[in-house]
Amino acid sequence: MNAYVGTPTSRIDGRAKVTGAAKYAGEFAADGLLHGFVVEATIARGRIARLDTSEALKVKGVIDVLTHEHRPPLADKDEAWKDEVAPEKGSPFRPLYDDRIKFNGQPIALVVAEDWETARFAATRVRVEYEQEAFATDLESERGKAAEVDQPHKPRGDAAAALTHAAIRHEADYVLPSEHHNPMELYATTAVWDGNGGLTVYDKTQGVQNVQKFLCSVFGKKPDEIRVISPYVGGAFGSGLRPQHQVVLATLAALALKRSVRVVLTRQQMYGLGFRPLTIERVALGAKPDGTLDAVTHEAIAVTSRFEDFSRNDTGWAEQLYKSPNSRYSHKLVRLDVSTPSDMRAPGAATGVCALECAMDELAVALKLDPVELRLRCYSDRDQSEGLPYTSKQLRECYARGAEAFGWSRRSPAPRSMRDGKELVGWGMATGVWEALQMPVAARIVLTANGHAEVSCAASDIGTGTYTIVAQVAADALGLPIENISVRLADSSLPQAPVEGGSWMAASSAHAVLGAAEEIRRELARYAKAMPASPLAGVDVPDIILLDGAVAKAADRSRSVSIADAMRHGQVERIEKEKLNEFPEDKSHARNTHSAVFAEVKVDEELGVIRVTRVVSAVAAGRILNTKTGRSQIMGSVVWGIGMALHEETVTDHRFGRIMNANIAEYHIPVNADVRDIDVIFVDEPDDRINQLGIKGLGEIGIVGVPAAIANAVYHATGKRIRRFPITLDKLLE
């Protein structure tokens, strides 16, 4: 029964969020709470020669200053520091571990005081002397040192030869800058000391169990000694996948001082953690005059740290999108003296598909073909790397619906041919693609005889709407009004869930809830059937459903028993079921989400100011659990795409290896006035192969393709092809 699934249900945590009642990690109170302030390194590489904390310790109200020379023990094996998202290869960063400086902005001391302002003041009194070493932070000057780490897909055919002989060829470098997530909430942890060596850690994370296991292994604690809770997360976008520095530091201080400690990083300090790595994407396309492809090659060269190899799939996406008999992909890394990059919304795809889709636009121009038409001529019904069909792929429909809603047929193809008064108008489009992933997740449902159910799971809601979709699925499966469902999430003591990322949580948590609800249905059916003179006598259990607070025969709903009666006769006050859902492995089909993005820009010719006035995003992502929160997710991703295209870039001064715009005034993210009309279309995509509910996930797909659509629109408006992002007005005026 679907009273809620697929509807625009308002967020069940909405009231808490609009009244200020929702508590985030840095807002939990504790008796005698202390406050930590981080001191960071100001060199990019070397060692700490001398660290003098004596002046800081003299400040009234300072309790202690923790450093690598003065701290409780920390694990000394790399394995202990590898959380579930850590790169396979490398040695994870360990805060306050030793005297080595690995990147500028690295935490080197934690001042702990009675209040935050005192800790901040005393931090300015910590004196550090360094032995500096030669360092490098510039990818472009170190490009020659790039080492191949990955062949994302096996080469097919002979791409090099096919490119040489192609009738039409396009080849170019696209440069995607480093970006920082900048969630609005500062990275924060409140570690509450329980008096017996145990800690309750309120942390800003996308995975409470990941953090809990990590802290236990780093600090040599037993699982029942550390509990991690994160009921509300003020945005994360990948930044909360790996345990952040402050959770280690807060825990370290709490254990050292046997007190509760809060550590909140400043906005500036947040730039010392993960980021989307600067990547040079070299794409080459070879085509026949009829607009079909002969060859695709895509090579990515990305930044990583010296100590961990972080890489994502930037280059394989043409395998999914465009038919070509020859292809070759490679991913190279340049190791630099920076912190390790991390996942950031649609990692790999946001950047790699941006390059591919700009290149396709350039090819369309060379072929004098409409960009949508080119994509249709190259359309692939199979994932070519494995030769697999899709569980579902309504991308053609995305192109059609998106183009129609946008009015694409009215586009005049020549650049600079459309105007609105003083402004040049440009229309561009691009394709988006992401994976439809799913992971094992467990959920517990406790149903009480008053018809109220509590659903619990360790999964996070980072603003994605997990609370709400879990309640929707439970309400439908249990046949209860959504007001009767309460949801507990993001507590490491709750049933198993991985980090919330990769767009897998909607499908994964929904099916865990379905699984637990199914066991409750069976038990209720048994009780109901066993009642004296039961209206369900003789009805098979599979033919019994839960509906409107009752246990009923599916085909004849007048034959029913209320849940309360069934439970009374079963002599139970509550039914508790926990179910771990694992998806059967199915290697016979590829699973992806797709989108077609259309963008309009208006460019002031004299000033070079670019405005994105309209975006239409037509998305095929299976069944949409909640059309209201789902639309918001895509809309928010489109805003991210606007940022990628026009605003966002982390700028480093390579003379010092230091980030120059580590704040949110000089690191530009889109503001309200940068965003105009965004039209989100969910294309119908029934998919009964992928999973029972046909869900694919929405967290990443919305950003993919957006920056390319905007870049292509800028070209159409101005005739200028900017291949180095973001497209700022200085590049346009050059």
Next chain:
Amino acid sequence: MADMTIPERIPINLVVNGERRALEVVPWTTLLDALRDRLELTGTKKGCDHGQCGACTVLIDGRRVNSCLTLAVMKDGAEITTIEGLAGDGALHPLQQAFIDHDAFQCGYCTPGQICSAAGLVAEGRARDADEIRELMSGNLCRCGAYPNIVAAIEQAMSRS
């Protein structure tokens, strides 16, 4: 280093959400930290501490202000409204309801600031259409990118007020 002591605390009175609150603060304590750390009113958020994001927006004597750029001692005697005090007991302010109706947030972290800022904007009477709302709400960043829904929510609340 001459003096390692912290400056003296100064007694002040704030009228927060209609309630008189006496507290002693050192001069460098911002109104934001006083609200969050001292009065345990954590509905007001800290997103940058530098006046760059608007998450800390509260109403001071009816005007929207970044509380991270306001020292608490400067506001002795002022009337301060935070998200916790925007509506009467248990009820929702029309803007709060409109934000829920239009799904004008995801993570919710910028939301108290957005709503307080919108309340200040409505009181200013300056915003007459969506374009002006966009412009005059641009001091309140939303990394979740809920902007179009925020504009729609404010339009709803304005049309009903």
